[in-house]
Amino acid sequence: MSSFFRREIRMRRRLVIVGAGFALLLAGCSSLTPGSSASTSSTPSTSSAAVSATTSTGGAVASSGAVGSGSGVAAVTTAVPADKVELKLAFTDSPDMTKALIAAFEKKFPQVTITSQYTQFNDYVKSLKLAMSSDSAPDLAQYNAAFGTFVAGGLIRDLTPYEQAYGWDKSFPKSALDELRVDPTGKILGTGALIAVPGGLSLVGVYYNKQLMTKAGITSPPTTLTEMEADLAKAKTAGITPVSVGSLDTGGLHVWASVMNVSTDVPALKNWINGKAGSSIVTPAAIAATQKFADWAKKGYFPASANGTSENDSATAFAKGASLFLINGNWAAAQLDKAMGANVGFMVMPPATAGGKAVGNGFSVSYSISAKSKHPEAAAAFLNFLQSPEASVIEDAGGFLPPNASAAPAATGVKGDLKKANQAVVSADGLIPFPDFAAPAMLDSLESGLQSVIAGREQPQDFLQSLQTVWTAYHGS
CATH class of the missing domain: 3.40.190.10 (Periplasmic binding protein-like II)
Incomplete structure (x- = not known):
């Protein structure tokens, strides 16, 4: 693709x-x-x-x-x-x-x-x-x-x-x-x-390596965000890199946005992305979600080279067995299916609570x-x-x-997982626009800001406020 x-x-x-x-x-x-x-x-x-x-x-x-x-x-x-x-x-x-x-x-x-x-x-x-x-x-x-x-x-x-x-x-x-x-x-x-x-x-979700999951002592894919965090810790303890991240461009954005999607109010988040008057990204829930993203980096759940790795290279690393998870879009499926076969699976980002709405950027x-x-x-x-x-x-x-x-045609393996995930998101009306659609200059602020958050140079609230400043410059208050 x-x-x-x-x-x-x-x-x-x-x-x-x-x-x-x-x-x-x-x-x-x-x-x-x-x-x-x-x-x-x-x-x-x-x-x-x-x-x-x-x-x-x-x-x-x-x-x-x-x-x-x-x-x-x-x-x-x-x-x-x-x-x-x-x-x-x-x-x-x-x-x-x-x-x-x-x-x-x-x-x-x-x-x-x-x-x-x-x-x-x-x-x-x-x-x-x-x-x-x-x-x-x-x-x-x-x-x-x-x-x-x-x-x-x-x-x-x-x-x-x-x-x-x-x-x-x-x-x-x-x-x-x-x-x-x-x-x-x-x-x-x-x-x-x-x-x-x-x-x-298109749909962004979570790819997972089944063999590494077993090696880390994980019996099944996580069904909640809390379970996923526990799996990240298990992988780290087992000496496995939890998540491949390519923050040199849009890879870090996919991870942060996925956490935001399941941790904040989706209608309010869509309003901000779409430019609805009076919207703000600086909310307690968004600060908490961004802090979680920062904590994952601080705990070593991301590779040390994340900020110097591209999204494409992070997908290649995952295909070679470098990590347990990869948060990326369906455009990576063909590459991963060819390289990993039955060893790779796909799911939407686990919701905050069991049985929660299926959502994803696309x-x-x-x-x-x-x-x-x-x-x-x-x-x-x-x-x-x-x-x-x-x-x-x-x-x-x-x-x-x-x-x-x-x-959609019948499919097996990771493509079958994608089909199932897409049907769940469609049924839940859960497709969310990419966050940078909020303003023409937003992508630069997202990419550079998330690099700073990963490196610990910028606090979550300051990062979100910088995004809001870009939003206000384009849409007004």
């Missing part, structure tokens, strides 16, 4: 630069218009009957369907045009999966041809912001964090009417869709217009529709296809977790 998700969270950093340049572009383009568990839904209807849907979100939809273009009713249909239709799709990552999805969709709807346009990641946003404002804008575009700025210019279609017409609330995970909602300013996430649909999910490779598309019904049919059984097989083969968890 590609490094899409690690790239995606880093994309927030780049928005500081991209946003400034894009604001000038939009100034000259003001006239342009651009919870439930997953289950299998029906394929797009070939009926010619139109479905009218009025948005109930913060971004009103006009007849054009653009976000932020005014108020009104958008009449949409789930009928795939019978005549020949040509669509253009712009993308930057997961090329094999994207092309396979296109081929499968075209096989199902042979009257629709989708031409894909690949752009290297470093040039994707720069080229796309120009393309989306032109008369030859792609009909579909692979979602990127920069799309928040596209919303303010009315370049992205509000998909809420299609969500209601197709019943996507029944066929896509609520938490995955909520991550793709944005208010008219493009800054507040989790609310407002739906601007993309997921075509493959995002999705997703697709949006340009508000300038002349064939939005055909484009929406492609989005709807992403939750189909046919698409689920392709998404699974691409290393992702299918949005339609119930349609």
Whole structure:
């Protein structure tokens, strides 16, 4: 699997630069218009009957369907045009999966041809912001964090009417869709217009080495955070490194965020990440969770070289038997499965109390529709296809977790564990955005701050206050 998700969270950093340049572009383009568990839904209807849907979100939809273009009713249909239709799709990552999805969709709807346009990641946003404002804008575009700025210019279609017409609330995970909602300013996430649909999910959880577990005297994977801490101590006593951590980049973030997820109020944490007014990360529960993270480092549960090790290298070390646990995403599963076989397992981060809600950080490779598309019904049919059984097989083969968890192919070993964990998170509406989505400059503060916490140079409350300062600079108080 590609490094899409690690790239995606880093994309927030780049928005500081991209946003400034894009604001000038939009100034000259003001006239342009651009919870439930997953289950299998029906394929797009070939009926010619139109479905009218009025948005109930913060971004009103006009007849054009653009976000932020005014108020009104958008009449949409789930009928795939019978005549020949040509669509253009712009993308930057997961090329094999994207092309396979296109081929499968075209096989199902042979009257629709989708031409894909690949752009290297470093040039994707720069080229796309120009393309989306032109008369030859792609009909579909692979979602990127920069799309928040596209919303303010009315370049992205509000998909809420299609969500209601197709019943996507029944066929896509609520938490995955909520991550793709944005208010008219493009800054507040989790609310407002739906601007993309997921075509493959990610999930961060805990990988464990079964042989080392036995060596440490641990009979079964931990079911609570308290049990996991006890296992960390047992591993340390047995001379086994408890957790492989790569804090040179995002590895330490995965560990800290996972502890935060199961130790704090999840709705409040999501509000902070999404930018809801009045939110704060400096809370007693967050301080306690960060102190736990600091204590794990102080007790030697992390390698001494954690701050000089990358996330990729920590996964490689774990694959070679260097530690009992690794907290990482599903993108590491293929590597670990190949290297460790039946010796590796996966679970969500154990909850604070037995039977607690299954939660985990994750995002999705997703697709949006340009508000300038002349064939939005055909484009929406492609989005709807992403939750189909046919698409689920392709998404699974691409290393992702299918949005339609119930349609995911049968799997064994660590991939079977991932499937089970994903179904639990989807059922619990427990997918949580990556913490750095809170502000464009947040990732730098998280990575450097957590390095300081691991090294004992910064106290938990001071670290959290530094994050809040970045949040306030972007969102205001």
